[in-house]
Amino acid sequence: MTATAIKPSIKKTSVKETLLTPRFYTTDFDAIAKMDLSLQEEELKAMIAEMKTDYNRNHFVRDEDFEKNWDGIDGKNREAFIDFLERSCTSEFSGFILFKELSRRLKESNPILAEIFHLMARDEARHAGFINKAMSDFNISLDLGYLTKHRVYTFFKPEWVIYAVYLSEKIGYWRYILMYRHLERNPEYQFYPIFKKFEHWCQDESRHGDIFNALLRSQTSMWKGWKAKLWSRFFLLSVFATHTLTVHERADFYTSVGLDTQQYDREVTINTNNTAAKAFPVILDTNHPKFFPRLEKCSDYNLQMSNIDQNINNKLVKFFRKLPLQIAIFWNLLCLYLIKPIETEELRGVVR
Template sequence: MVNTLPKPEIKTPSKETVLTPRFYTTDFETAAKLDLSAQETELQAMLTEMRTDYNRHHFVRDEAFEQSWEHIDGEARQAFIEYLERSCISEFSGFLLFKELSRKLKNRSPVLAEIFQMMARDEARHAGFLNKAMADFKLSLDLGTVTKTRTYTFFPIEWVLYTVYLSEKIGYWRYIIIFRHLEKHPENQFYPIFRYFESWCQDENRHGDIFKALLRSQPQLWNTWKSRLWSRFFLLSVFATHTLTVHERSGFYKSLGLDATEFDIQVVRNTNETAGRAFPVMLNTEHPKFFPRLQRCAGYNLKIAEIEGSYNPKLVKLIRKLPLIAAIVWNLLLIYLIKPIDTEALRGKVR
């Protein structure tokens, strides 16, 4: 008699909110017309590296996964499943965007098309690995259905370059910080996926470097007053989203032995410093009001979640939430108005 594992239940994806990972589409015609000549040498070198596919044998489950995970239960189990789902949707979102860019650019910009094809390959691996991890907890996402039912947000290609660059670099810092922490505290490594994070984060880093080259190939994205304003906006948007979501899931980070606030600060500071190599400005994270205002926004967001989970009528919920939403917007505006650091002026200097 052959024993077979029970088929995992198909999980209904979490409700889409402002903070959940989104699916994107863009202006493929404009993307095809991008002049990449200023960064052609760098992009060719990166394409050669991507063809090497250093991680092609990395995402293979070993015997450490072959056990029951029923001992991870209660809030810790739910928090980890939410982490896996959010990560899987985020990686799959990147796969869909890169795959479509590769398909649409194949005959117009073959080098760029192949780069996107290689990045789509990586993102598909990541999403599949995360979905298999969810199956260990008897749940799985039907990514085919998610593709058809998820809302797609249109971003101009310029916004895609800004946001995907930041997404990849913040992903790198998240993975490597967790990996290094668990190296020092193996007693908190409650599931084997974390052992894969060191090589995994190098995929994120390579993708980020590709988007840096794409961004720097377009002077209008870094040498104009508009580009400075957009850079500040996207940096703040990504950091605010990170701060709010990390504090929403503080229980997950606690299970890893991490303090959510300290983890968030470390990720934001490192990502901001890294972004200074690509963006014309970076945010002044050392300003005494920077992190306190971000953390204040996280507190307001938790109160909004409490109200949303109450049994009050929708109108009452809205009335109670409005002052908190206004407070978040106000604090983010005050952070935005903090004088940024001019990275172009620092370019070429030892930092």
Template sequence: MVNSPPKPTVPESEAKIKALKENILTPRFYTTDFETAAKMDLSAQETELQAMLAEMRADYNRHHFIRDEQFNGSWEHITGEARQAFIDYLERSCVSEFSGFLLFKELSRKLKNRNPLLSEMFNLMARDEARHAGFLNKAMADFGCTMDLGHLTKNRVYTFFPIEWVLYTVYLSEKIGYWRYIIIYRHLEKHPENQFYPLFHYFESWCQDENRHGDIFKALLRSQPQLWKTWQSRLWSRFFLLSVFATHTLTVHERTGFYHSLGLDPTEFDREVIRKTNETSARAFPTVLNTDHPDFFRRLQRCSDLNLQMSEIEQSSQPRWLKVLRKLPLQMKIVGHLLRVYLIKPIDAEALRETVR
């Protein structure tokens, strides 16, 4: 509850433009091979894709992302580490959603005359991502800062990913986003005293956008046999799962103050999100990781501890060359732990798919 008298939020014109803090965990902007994307044969999943396209056209959340009177309050009571942790959460979430918007919009534009079904699908997903990014940016304005998304569009370096990698990574991004939102939402339903800002009331419908997008990418992935029928696809599935899960663990433990303010244990939250995303991924990927192996979370936690040590070094006043030198052995240890996790015997999702559970 807000105890201070309500007051208008900070006008966006008066909000401070927040500079994006770049590090290895900062969400990237992507581009891809549009020619290969245009040539994808979707016939194996066309019925499912058409059904999901109809659902996207229905736009169930078109009236959802509208700020109501709950936002007409003062947020000055959120201070210190909790305030900064929440702003950092909003920043990364906003950049991540905006990254999805840019990629989907460009795919839609480039495929318009080559693959109309895929073009419209990406256009509607871009619509959703734009709403999410805009809503998060307005939330940042309540705390006196905003992201200059136009500046980011023009000045940020874009990373090239083959379309096959895009299908793997965006599927995982959407599904892990779903589980993050729904777990927070369900927790706050049980503990409304920790609901310190109205954004969280929107998470139930919000996460359904993430789930729909993930289902679309599952259908796209399953329409391409080379992405789930080959031995290479088994290796890539494990690689992308581990990459996304390791990034999640490191990010969660970098902003523990945010999760504590919600009444969540960061480590338990991280592990539940990873377990649920891994289970969901078994519906799309040929193999998934064995999260029950005793080394799995132990080594991911060790990577997080090493990452926090590197953050302390980075924040020190030492010369740049000395920081690089001191971080190098820690980086090598992280790589070693991740390699050992990767080599844990995976779970054959294709075999499980034929088993009644």
């Protein structure tokens, strides 16, 4: 019997809450049920047929590569990897909860959406369960049932859900595929077998993103007009800022797999932005000379605030120490939002 088999496993019932922690969402289910899908109905039906094929049904299986003692991964690398797994599991499980509830609520009123959300929930549950099982190799796991009942849910309007989930799935694709390609070229950094699963994993993410692209394109107001352009810029910037802050805050993990944190963050952002040209009326100008420097300033300020949280206990002192940093982050994000965006009509069909 291996050493890991006899060690007690810690079952976590909570995840440390920060601004960067993956959220659990709810929405106006009645409004989604009434959505007119006629502009994209045939495409959505084709996507249902593809999802039913379930190309990855036999992929997420723990093979002999997992049957090892993982005590050799220790110190900062172990802590950083567990944190990566925990965030990933929470994010996937959040998607499962949202899609499952959408499927349940729409079963009678909108069977097409109900079925497609059911199939996406299947994928997200598979991902979350696989990651949680991986965490158990390090003697820890998340109590997903407890999280379902006790986690705070954030309300998002249906159009916000569509914008946000589309970008979440597409940025997830680029995060996984870029890391997978890097580890294929540099196998010496592939210290745990879950990395080998990322190629198929990101295919699920991309398919889910394509489904939300079809939902977005079925609603003319979401891709035509000045409001659509403003919301597109807002969600693009929100997702990219969150990614930059998260990646730099967890630089230890990316260093442990041989990635340059700044380069990886920039590549993920640029590729996701270009992909969004297929869905959004505008994308951000990531080539602007101030774009990444301002994003990375926000990351620096966020790291300073984390340091204040760790080293100062007095709430009043902490508030006044963090306030100028929060203002600086807001100012830099506002400046980024005001950079002239790129109209995508002429780009559509050129980028993937």
